[in-house]
Amino acid sequence: MSxxxxxxxxxxxxxGCHLMPCCFDPLSARLVEASGFPVTFASGFSVAAAHGLPDTGLLSYGEMEHAMRRITGSLKAVPCIGDGDTGYGNA
Incomplete structure (x- = not known):
């Protein structure tokens, strides 16, 4: 397998266009994969919303990295595109 x-x-x-449902945690990523989609993505908004937060940069780089490691670690065959978010440089 590649x-x-x-x-x-x-x-x-x-x-052509490629459908890629968004995921926000390992369970939603596995559901995308089980549904037969060839790719998924996770965004800063989706991860923040899953934590009950607005998409205003309240999650740290470390929190986003942890979320992405958990998401990608849960997938067996489907690639995941991760949104790099907003840079974490200032308030």
């Missing part, structure tokens, strides 16, 4: 980055590159090289 790596997740290789599968993502192959998918994005195909013409």
């Amino acid at each position: 790596s997740a980055p290789a599968r993502l590159r192959s998918l994005l090289a195909r013409p």
